[in-house]
Amino acid sequence: MRTPLGNLPARQHLPVTDAGPTAGTPVLDVVIPVYNEEDDLGTCVRRLHAHLSGTFPYPFRITVADNASTDLTPAVAKSLADELPEVVSVRLEQKGRGRALRTVWTASEAPVLAYMDVDLSTDLNALLPLVAPLISGHSDLAIGSRLARSSRVVRGAKREFISRAYNLILRGSLAARFSDAQCGFKAIRGDVAQRLLPMVEDTGWFFDTEMLVLAERAGLRIHEVPVDWVDDPDSSVDLVRTASDDLRGVWRVGRALATGQLALDRLRRPFGDDPRDRELSGVPAGLARQLVGFCVIGVLSTLVYLALFSLFRAGTGSQVANALALLLSALGNTAANRRLTFGVRGRDRAMRHQAQGLVVFAIGLALTSGSLAALHTATAAPSHGSELAVLVAANLAATVLRFLLFRAWVFPEPSPEPSPEQSPEPSPTSDRSAR
Numbered sequence: 001m002r003t004p005l006g007n008l009p010a011r012q013h014l015p016v017t018d019a020g021p022t023a024g025t026p027v028l029d030v031v032i033p034v035y036n037e038e039d040d041l042g043t044c045v046r047r048l049h050a051h052l053s054g055t056f057p058y059p060f061r062i063t064v065a066d067n068a069s070t071d072l073t074p075a076v077a078k079s080l081a082d083e084l085p086e087v088v089s090v091r092l093e094q095k096g097r098g099r100a101l102r103t104v105w106t107a108s109e110a111p112v113l114a115y116m117d118v119d120l121s122t123d124l125n126a127l128l129p130l131v132a133p134l135i136s137g138h139s140d141l142a143i144g145s146r147l148a149r150s151s152r153v154v155r156g157a158k159r160e161f162i163s164r165a166y167n168l169i170l171r172g173s174l175a176a177r178f179s180d181a182q183c184g185f186k187a188i189r190g191d192v193a194q195r196l197l198p199m200v201e202d203t204g205w206f207f208d209t210e211m212l213v214l215a216e217r218a219g220l221r222i223h224e225v226p227v228d229w230v231d232d233p234d235s236s237v238d239l240v241r242t243a244s245d246d247l248r249g250v251w252r253v254g255r256a257l258a259t260g261q262l263a264l265d266r267l268r269r270p271f272g273d274d275p276r277d278r279e280l281s282g283v284p285a286g287l288a289r290q291l292v293g294f295c296v297i298g299v300l301s302t303l304v305y306l307a308l309f310s311l312f313r314a315g316t317g318s319q320v321a322n323a324l325a326l327l328l329s330a331l332g333n334t335a336a337n338r339r340l341t342f343g344v345r346g347r348d349r350a351m352r353h354q355a356q357g358l359v360v361f362a363i364g365l366a367l368t369s370g371s372l373a374a375l376h377t378a379t380a381a382p383s384h385g386s387e388l389a390v391l392v393a394a395n396l397a398a399t400v401l402r403f404l405l406f407r408a409w410v411f412p413e414p415s416p417e418p419s420p421e422q423s424p425e426p427s428p429t430s431d432r433s434a435r
Contacts, residue, residue: 012137014058014111026086027058028131029110033065033100034118038072044120045080045087051124052086058135061110064089065100098207102200105193111135113193117184123228130225131187139223140192141215143178144185148226155231166246173254174213178222181209185227192220205242206249213253293341294403297333302395305329306388318372318387323365330361333402334410342411356410363405364398 014027034041045062052060064077077089092100105113112134122144133139146153170176200210216222305325312321334357338344371394375382
């Protein structure tokens with residue numbers, strides 16, 4: 001399944017010709033979102049500019065994104081833009097870090113986009129390692145991590161506890177695998193941002209987390225850089241309000257992912273060059289990927305089936321227990337394969353798919369019931385372990401048949417529609433007959 005926004009080309013190293021001294025387009029655009037930072041803005045921007053001028057081998061730009069400041073921050077930003085040729089300022093009339101990043105990143109023509117907090121808590125020596133995997137084409141996004149083993153962090157116990165608790169929540173609720181969602185030190189390739197940012201709804205502090213979760217679920221590669229980080233004791237961030245907004249964001253994104261409202265597929269990467277999407281000689285398109293998903297779901301549903309059979313067997317006969325267990329596990333198996341293995345989203349034809357799945361279930365029931373009947377014919381009083389062994393063997397045969405029927409009948413691949421340029425032109429004979 002592909003997103004309606006289109007597919008990214010394969011990642012490639014940015015051409016070295018872009019690094020020439022006369023190149024007009026910066027390779028890196030670093031955004032600094034600010035709100036009422038008149039005291040620290042000048043020092044931080046000059047420090048960042050000096051670091052990039054001395055160490056970064058490509059043209060760069062620093063964009064100060066003012067989030068509706070009410071102090072002298074706009075004047076300071078304008079003064080910096082006049083003083084330093086690589087610095088520009090953008091004024092937004094609404095607050096929100098996510099809104100600032102989305103506005104600037106969407107409008108930027110730079111192939112690599114980054115942002116960092118104005119306090120520069122992260123050591124700037126991590127900036128080149130952060131963006132290098134994006135320049136080389138190795139990764140799609142990059143984040144600084146304060147929770148990596150080799151990171152060196154100085155901050156209070158309260159912030160440490162909140163940060164680690166928040167990341168545990170993300171791992172438990174959204175199955176996130178990245179280690180640090182809220183470190184103000186991230187980068188993204190420009191072509192990825194154009195496709196990904198329209199899917200991100202949040203405009204505040206949760207923007208980072210939502211972007212990373214969607215990117216990870218879409219199969220994008222996220223590179224993590226251990227950083228040295230020193231807490232800013234004068235930070236004006238409202239921790240309670242931010243935590244509350246983040247938890248609401250976790251609930252919203254989790255619900256959207258659970259209900260299939262987002263056009264993302266865990267098993268088939270809709271962005272770029274996933275090796276799992278490459279065509280193999282003699283193998284139908286998508287077969288290898290579908291087999292992986294089907295096998296994982298099959299193992300889980302078999303375990304559920306055996307547990308249900310053992311539960312029902314305690315109070316009824318083996319045939320009735322088998323039928324009930326197989327029916328319940330078949331309903332769940334069809335729903336899981338519909339969404340995860342074959343990428344069918346939404347409620348369209350859901351009842352039809354379940355009805356077809358019940359037909360497949362009937363075939364599996366015949367195989368397993370027949371195997372049980374044969375066992376009881378051969379042995380007057382077989383043990384419970386013997387029944388389970390026979391059912392496992394029968395289910396293996398039923399599973400192979402189920403996959404073939406799912407792929408060819410229940411969830412067949414749609415026939416590709418010919419593009420306009422591939423449409424056959426009318427032959428001269430047919431043209432004359434039409435006249």
